[in-house]
Amino acid sequence: MSQASKNPSLAQQLEHRFGLRSLEYRHNLSKEELFHEAIANDRGRVSLEGDDNAQKAFPTKLGVNGPLVYYTDPTCTGRPVNDTFGVAWPELDEKVWWKPDFQKFNPEKFEALTARVVEHLNQRGKHLYVKDVYAGADPSYARPYRLVSEYASHSFFCHNMFMHGIEGVSDEDAKRWTMLNVPSFHCDPERDGTVGTRLACLDFKNKVVLVLGRADYCGVVKKSMFTVMNYLLPEMGDMGMHCSANVGPDGDGAILFGLSGTGKTTLSADANRQLIGDDEHAWTGIGVSNLEGGCYAKLIDLNKEDEPVIAAAMSMPGTIIENVPPLPGKEMSECDPQELDLTDKSVTENTRFSYPLEANPNVAEGAKGPHPQTIVLLTADAFGVLPPVSILSTQEVMYHFVSGFTAKLAGTEVGITAPVAAFSACYGAPFMSQHPSVYARLLAEKMEQHQTRCILLNTGWGGGAYGVGKRISIGHTRALLDAALYGKLDNVPTETHPVLGLTMPTECPGVPSEILNPRNTWEDKDAYDVAAKKLVAMFQDNYEKKNFAELGIDPVM
Structure with missing residues (x-):
């Protein structure tokens, strides 16, 4: 592994921040390491009739030299809009745009739920994947973003979609946002104040995002932080x-x-x-810059002649194909990614592909412009x-x-x-x-x-x-x-x-x-x-x- 599995400073930070303890943190693993970890360890539901112990991630015929193929819970093949909330702290209430797909969540319920999730993780005692990245290419506004996840696939996706090594960001610890992404924790609506057993909730005051239960669509990892940045940037006049x-x-x-x-x-x-x-x-104040380091393209009915960059990237290592089925009668490990049927909607119409921004042939330096x-x-x-x-x-x-x-x-x-x-x-x-x-x-x-x-x-x-x-x-x-x-x-x-x-x-x-x-x-x-x-x-x-x-x-x- 790229870093010691026991990272004292990281462990101390997470215990101080959340009360997480006695866990093995697999911190900032490479995409190659995460590829193997996802296949070996990511387990959950992939079909309505299935249980919560099915394999979630698979190699193609190309192995580690090609994409990772990941499957979400069948009830979460897109953003869980009815289960997306923000913590309604009184001092933020008028500033936030509350709406049907971003509803208010009770602050006391959120704090109690966070404590319950931490207790759940401490009792499970399993390893967690931690990925430290940045939202934003420009240090004047970039925010450190720490994903703490049960699935290696989410850590892999996070590595693709966000920035790395942004120098010049001041007060990193004070600015850091943390997502706890815990599919194994199922909410109790009566106890927790949720709509159902899953939740995606943003706490703008304490810089925390909770993603719980059957909310394992990769886009939640990306769009939660985009929603955060759309709150923070106007506060800076941006x-x-x-x-x-x-x-x-x-x-x-x-x-x-x-x-x-x-x-x-x-x-x-x-x-x-x-x-x-x-x-x-x-x-x-200095121009336009990307908040991301990757692209998250729709794959359904993709015309490879019209989209040659995406088509070529599908055979690249370090990429993720989401919810595209294997060819009929074949295991995914027998399939060449170029032969996958991109018209197949049997899992979802919202099939997706995550790949690095650099896969595009003509990218502006630093993902910035005037x-x-x-x-x-x-x-x-x-x-x-x-x-x-x-x-x-x-x-x-x-x-x-x-x-x-x-x-x-x-x-x-x-x-x-x-x-x-x-x-x-x-x-x-x-x-x-x-x-x-x-x-x-x-x-x-x-x-x-x-x-x-x-x-x-x-x-x-x-x-x-x-x-x-x-x-x-x-x-x-x-x-x-x-x-x-x-x-x-x-x-x-x-x-x-x-x-x-x-x-x-x-x-x-x-x-x-x-x-x-x-x-x-x-x-x-x-x-x-x-x-x-x-x-x-x-x-x-x-x-x-x-x-x-x-x-x-x-x-x-």
Whole structure:
């Protein structure tokens, strides 16, 4: 092992902090060591009819030279949104954005539960894996993050997804956050104040995260700390962002916000620009930097030709494939990772892949970049109403940022699909631990300070809604994005949309002018006007439901 299994200073710290004692801590093992530990030791449930002693982690045909394949509990193949809480300390109550997927947890219950978990671990007397990493690439805001876990797989994932060796972080012990990740502890709702037998709970006051019971989806390890950083960064005048970011050859930075299915990952991967990151970032006084050291990509239906970086990384050592089944009739140890069926949804549609940021061929040095010159709000409007591109004022940026709109395609039982509006504030509502207006104001202030332009880029449909119109071509979308990134939309002629109020360019290099006004692309102009008014009504309804007026957001639609 890379360090002595008995680490006196670590043991003293954990006993002083939590009362943990008489345990063997496997501290900061290498990924190769964790690979073998996970296969040998990680045990839990992997099927509804199974028990809690099944093997959780497996090698592929490539062994330690390929990915680790990990299976979650079948009831936790995604974030446990109904079991995610924050400790409701009175002094923090008004600052935290409480919502259905981030509910209040009683402080006294939390302290009693933490003590019970520690007692449970002390009685079990088994080894624990400890991984020390950092959230954030920049020492001015980075936070030490210590994962104490029963599963080696979670320690492996943590090693992939966070930063290592960030120098210059002051007062590390005082700033350190600790997660106790204990799948073997099942909560008692009546006694513990939980909804069910599992829990993911953040204590912003004491810098503790508890993850208990059947909450073993790897994403909990990542997104819990993202939620923490989105609480801490505004306290420093900085902004946490659920976005991708890159930087051009002339040092011109860009940020792309967007919900799933809008093209955020695809559009941020540009051969002419260096990738800062694909998911979680901070915008501070010195620029944009990644909060992570890895990527956590969806694998379901992955097109390897469209995503060559992810495809190649699937055969790399030090990576994790989550919830992808082996080939029929084969053990996972007989499967080449390149032969796995990525269309197989028998475990879940939310199959995932964790790999290091360096697997990308063109990463910005230190996962950092300058202040952005361009911000892109992505939406995939399946109603076919929004223009392909709109140039936004500061007020419009704040409104559309807190709206976080896209239109998803929801299948029905007979296979018919229809667009469904989806609104997620700040393009990542579940992880925004302060109120949306806090992030919107920070965004507006930073844009004004750094003279950042912003566009709303629609990667959805034109000429009609989904089923009638056509998806805006990736070529036209790329041309619109490039025009925005390189300032070619700054001084073009524009017109104002009569219903939406959006400013639309009337010309753009590489894009037919007739598609820039969406009404022109609809054969039935009256039907378009009706659809546009319906979409505005959806925005207005969301604005009223979320009480954005009370938060100081102007209604621009």
